[in-house]
Amino acid sequence: MAPGAHTVAVIGTGKIGELMLSGLLRAGWPADRLLATTRRQSRAEEIATRYGVQVVDNLAAVAEADVLAVSVKPQDAAALLDEIGPKVPADKLLISLCAGLPTSFFARRLPEGTPVIRVMTNTPALVDQAMTALSAGGHATAAHLELAEEMFRPLGATIRVPEAQQDAVTALSGSGPAYFYLLVEAMIDAGILLGLPRQVAHDLIVQTAIGSAIMLRDSGEHPVKLREAVTSPAGTTISAIRELENHGVRAALLAALEAARDRAREIAAQHD
Template sequence: MAAGRRTVAVIGAGKIGELVLSGLLRAGWPAGKLLASARRPARAQELADRYGVRTVDNLTAVAEADVLAVAVKPQDAASLLAEIGPKIPADKLVVSLCAGLPTAFFARRLAEGTPVVRVMTNTPALVDEAMTAISAGPHATDEHLAVTEEMFTPLGRTIRVPEAQQDAVTALSGSGPAYFYYLVEAMTDAGILLGLPRQVAHDLIVQTAIGSAIMLRDSGEHPVKLREAVTSPAGTTISAVRELENHAVRAALLAALEAARDRARELAAQAD
């Protein structure tokens, strides 16, 4: 059965769950094939009004959906699975969007043989430019991965990775948009310090970021080569790069990503 004809239930439709719902609808997924559950009735009504999808309780979602996209916070996953786990048949696909939680976490709480696919996407899904990493659990087949890819490809790009790499994915691309926003914020402040109006500084930086990203994506060149093309001997750019190196920006980034990876592992340990 093609994924687009399956009924998908987003269980725990918070920010990430809403990204999935809205992306599927933009891609032409029939609203009648989408269900959503939320902890608060007001949130459920908000989703129903905004997207025209049917909101249901968790057990109804389990009973009616072909694919269960679990998007609750990691610390809420154990209690959710205690509620719905015994009702999930072993042939139903479970797609986990719970940051940090391995498929083994689900396997211990679901019927033997239940296919679980672990997914890490990011917020650029709102503009169909997400980066989504997909990993198969022990019982997930290529067909299950294909169904998951069909769900997330409309949101941007997808990539299959071994599950052992998912914590690194979380640190790099899952949290990655925040690093870029942080950099844009800092560069905007620098532009103001240099005498530019805030909006002018913002527009300059955003368009420069877009152009640079497209060059990275489309040119096939290594980022070092692209950077060197901007860096003239004794020029302005090399002076700026020297200051970045003097302030150990590269080392700070490495430490930041390691901290994000370690926190993902902590969340998984706390959830268990």
Template sequence: MNPGVHKVAVIGAGKMGETILSGLLRAGWPAGELVATARREDRAEQLRTQYGIEVLGNVEAAQAADVLVIAVKPQDAPTLLAEIGPKVPAGKLVVSLCAGLPTSFFEKRLPDETPVVRVMSNTPALVDEAMSAISAGSHATAQHLELTEEMLSPLGKTLRVPESQQDAVTALSGSGPAYFFYLVEAMTDAGILLGLPRQVAHDLVVQTALGAALMMRESGDRPVALREAVTSPGGTTTSAIRELENHRVRAAFLDAIEAARDRARQLAASVD
């Protein structure tokens, strides 16, 4: 499917919605084929000025576009769908960026057989390095998934997963950037404790994290093999890894990510 064939409405152009808009424009999607919605007029004017797109009301945008990207907060989705659901013509593709909400949530509130694709992305979309997992609803076809991938491709990598795995995706990659930021905070504090200036410690840790991530992506080696290559018997890294294991850091990560998965399920249940 070629860019520009489909008119796209981003409903709720907050940070992630704006990221989608800018990505589509970078991919060559004509500004005339994009519309957005915003709660405040000053925000609407900013979007018009910065991107040259039309900003409409929710119902107008839903009726004008072929693809509706729902980018509101999950708790705002019921009110939005109550507003636009009865007025959305049948056959529109709905792409949901609402964390935790299943495709069935939208299907129940939209015309019969509306194709819905669920997306869980993450904040590295802001630097075109997102990990976006997509899942088809009951009526979404391979073509709908391909179009969603085309829209998300400027923002990073996409991966198709069964919808039953989306809560796990939310816990692992959706929340994942925060875990890495937390680790960088801790390592930077350790550098300061060892006598390094904060900026020096920060630069050392950030570049090390970037280099390690690129090694994993480019080499194709398993993380354990890469770690073992750095971990000489009786060396400094061995001592550090032993302390991490003594403090059950691996187990803490397992528990933390499981807790995030459970919270995603709770949030979805509270909205539904």
């Protein structure tokens, strides 16, 4: 699909909506084939100035766009669909970036047969390194999925998953950057405790994280093998790993991701 073959409206230009808008522009999508909506006039002026796209109201976006990318807060989605649902032709593709909301939520509020694709991306889209998972609703075809993939591929990697796995995706990669930032923050603090200047500790950990991630991606090795390659008998690394295991770091991560998945399910139940 050539950039600009469709007119895309990003409905709700908060953090994730803006990520998508900026990513499409970086990928060469013409600004005159992009629309944006927002509730605040000051935000509308900011988006129009920053990206050179037309900011319109929701009903105008529905009328003019071929693809509707809905990126509002889950608690605002029902009211939005009450407003636009009757005006959405069944041949338009709706892409949902609303965390926790299943495609059935939209299907019940849109004309019969409207194709819906559920998407979970993450904030590394800012540097074109996102992980985006896509799931097709009941009326979405392979062609709709391909169109959605082409829209998100410039932001990083994409993967197709059954919708039943989307809450787990939300817990693992949607929220995932926050876990890494927390870990890096703790390791920087540890470096300071060990006597390193903050900037030195920061640079050491950030580059180590980048290098380790690239090795995981490119080597094809299981993470256990890569960890074992750093872990010498009676050495410094195994001493550190023993302390991590003693403090239940692995169990804490499992519990944390289960909690995030359960919260995603709660959000869906609250707004169903």
